[in-house]
Every structure is written in C-alpha cells, then in structure tokens.
Amino acid sequence: MYKIIGLTGGIASGKSTISKMIEQLGFTVLDADIASRKVIEPGEEAYTKVKEAFGEHIFNEDGTLNRAELGNVIFNNEEKRLLLNSIMHPAVRKWMNDRQEEAFKRGEKVVFQDIPLLFEGNMQKSFDHTILVYVEADVQLQRLMERNNFSKEEALARIRSQMPLSEKLALADEVINNNGTEEESKQQLLNILKKLELL
Ligand SMILES: CC(C)(COP(=O)(O)OP(=O)(O)OC[C@H]1O[C@@H](n2cnc3c(N)ncnc32)[C@H](O)[C@@H]1OP(=O)(O)O)[C@@H](O)C(=O)NCCC(=O)NCCS
Ligand SMILES: Nc1ncnc2c1ncn2[C@@H]1O[C@H](COP(=O)(O)OP(=O)(O)O)[C@@H](O)[C@H]1O
Numbered sequence: 326m327y328k329i330i331g332l333t334g335g336i337a338s339g340k341s342t343i344s345k346m347i348e349q350l351g352f353t354v355l356d357a358d359i360a361s362r363k364v365i366e367p368g369e370e371a372y373t374k375v376k377e378a379f380g381e382h383i384f385n386e387d388g389t390l391n392r393a394e395l396g397n398v399i400f401n402n403e404e405k406r407l408l409l410n411s412i413m414h415p416a417v418r419k420w421m422n423d424r425q426e427e428a429f430k431r432g433e434k435v436v437f438q439d440i441p442l443l444f445e446g447n448m449q450k451s452f453d454h455t456i457l458v459y460v461e462a463d464v465q466l467q468r469l470m471e472r473n474n475f476s477k478e479e480a481l482a483r484i485r486s487q488m489p490l491s492e493k494l495a496l497a498d499e500v501i502n503n504n505g506t507e508e509e510s511k512q513q514l515l516n517i518l519k520k521l522e523l524l
Contacts, residue, residue, distance in 0.1 A: 326434070327429055327434060327435070327436075328434065328435045328436075328453045328454075328521075328523070329425065329435075329436055329437075329438065329451065329452050329453055330435065330436070330437045330438070330452060330453060330454050330455070330456060330521075330523075331437075331438055331440060331443050331448070331449065331451070331452035331454070331455040331456070332344060332347070332354070332437050332438065332439045332440070332455075332456050332458065333439075333440055333441065333442075333443035333444060333455060333456070333457055333458070333493070333497070334441065334457055334458035334459065334460075334490065334493070334503075335441065335460075335465060335484065335487050335488075335489075335490045335493070336441060336465070336469055336483050336484060336487060337460075337465055337468045337469035337472055337473075338458045338459060338460045338465055338490060338503060339458045339460060339468075339501075339503035339510065340439050340441065340458050341356075341439070342458075342503070342507060342510070343456075343458050343501060343503070343510060343514060344356065344437070344439050346510075346511050346514055347437055347514070350518070350524070352433075352435055352436075352437055352523075353428045353433055353435075353436050353437065354436075354437040354438075354439055355421050355424050355425060355428075355436060355437070355438045355439065356439045357417055357421060357438065357439060357440040357441065357442075358439075358441070360416075360417045360420040360421050360424075361413055361417050363420055364413065364416035364417060364419075364420055365390050365413070365416075366389075367388045367389065369416070370416065371412055371413055371416040372390075374412045375390070375395075375409065375412055375413075378408055378409075378412060379395065379398065379405070379409075382394065383395045383398065395409070396483075399486075400479075400482045400483050400486050401482055403486075406486060410442075414442075414446065421438055421440075425438070435523055438452070441487070442487070443455065444488055444492075444493050444496050444497075445487060445488050449496060454498045454499060454521055455496070455497050455498045455499070456497065456498070456499045456500070456501060456517060457490075457493050457494065457496075457497035457499070457500045457501070458501050458503050458510075459490050459493070459494060459497075459500050459501065459502050459503060459504075460490065460502075460503050460504050461504055462484075462489070462490070462491070464504050465484060465490065466480055466481065466484065469483065469484065499517045499520075499521075501513045501514055501517070
C-alpha cells in the first residue's frame, strides 16, 4: 500500500529542517515552495496568468518573477493574496502529484509532501497522516526575523496571512514541538515514524 504523509506548519516553524531529516532517512519529500517556483518559470501557464493579473511591475527585466515585489503585494493585501493562490495552487498541486506518481513508479512506498498551507487549503483528506511542525508564536516570529532579516512588521504580515499554529494543533494527526533543539525534534520525528510503522 502506498502512503502519502503531509508535513505542515507555519512560515519558519521548521518544516525544511524536519524535511531534511526525513530525506536523510531515505524518504522522498516534495516541497510545495519548490513547486511554486517551478510553475512560475517563464513559459509556464501560471506565469502568463500571474502577469495578466498582477502586471509587468512584479517581473524583473530578464522576465523572471521579482519574488520580493510580489511578496510585498500579497502579504499586505488579502484580496491579491487569494487571487495569487487561485492561480498558483492548482498548478502547485499538479506539480506535486506528478512528482509523487514518479516516486511511486520508482517503487517508493511512502512520499512526504511539505505544504505550508495544507490546513488553510483544507487538504487533509488527501493524506494518510498529517504531521504539524509546531512552535510558540514568539519563537516563530524570532526565527523568521533572523532567517529572512525581516523587520517585525514584515515578519508579522507574513505570519498573519496564515492560520495561527495554535489552531493547526487541533487539525494535525501528529505534532513535532520544535521549540527546543533540533536534536529533540529529531527524536520526536523518529517516534512518530516508528508509530506510523514507516521505520
Ligand atoms: C509571494 C512569493 C512570490 C514570495 O516569494 P519568496 O519571498 O521567495 O518566499 P517563499 O516562496 O520562499 O515563501 C516563504 C514562505 O511564505 C509563506 N507563503 C508563501 N505563499 C503564501 C501565501 N500565498 N499565503 C500565505 N503564506 C504564504 C510560506 O510559508 C513560505 O514558505 P516557508 O513556510 O517554507 O518559509 C511566493 O511565496 C509565492 O509565489 N507564493 C504563492 C504560492 C504559494 O501559495 N506558496 C505556498 C505553498 S503552496
Ligand atoms: N529546533 C530549532 N532550533 C533553533 N533553530 C531552528 C530550529 N528549527 C529550525 N530552526 C531555524 O529556524 C528557521 C526556520 O526554520 P525552517 O526549517 O527554515 O522553517 P520553515 O521551513 O518552516 O519555514 C531557520 O533559520 C532554521 O535554521
């Protein structure tokens, strides 16, 4: 039987950190952030649609997406964010599902999908299990400001565009509390994978 595991959290909660650990154990992890970069390369369908919807000013002179500019637009304007989501998310889902099929054809039995907006998109039914990477709000803010060199306002605008992690707790099957050290989180991950009989 094939298994599909959803890994989620919030911005800077530690999804990539946990994803790396999962990959080191030999599993395939598909990353929705990578998918969202692929589907907006020049020539792709989402590229044309985003250009029509948002205009030339969010693109660089070489035609590539100016990510900082589009980020400034959508993290400060809910209507525009939902518009971008409506263009990007079907393309991201298709990219992820195509890669997943390839992994299963290679003979893999389990695939993880790292999706920041899994619960916002009400996608839990598509997964056999969901794992939430959780941190307290103050830790999330601190780590985001440090990782991206964001001001408090820039960081809060991004955090507030997502469902609070405290609300995601009730929706997840399994939780990794990533407030502590990476080693502590790794131990929690191993326990969950053993419980799910994946190790
Ligand atoms: C707006 C955008 C161009 C900004 O690009 P960027 O500055 O390079 O930022 P990233 O793509 O690395 O995104 C940073 C984080 O913002 C959050 N984020 C991205 N798009 C978001 C959205 N539409 N709504 C809420 N949060 C979003 C994610 O949590 C993301 O990843 P992380 O949790 O792994 O840190 C880009 O985020 C984008 O294309 N977003 C739309 C696609 C999307 O919804 N992606 C999320 C996964 S499907
Ligand atoms: N347990 C931890 N202790 C200290 N720093 C951490 C821990 N987990 C993640 N980080 C750091 O916090 C930031 C956000 O983690 P990251 O894995 O990039 O989150 P996400 O993929 O959810 O956005 C990164 O700079 C990362 O190195």
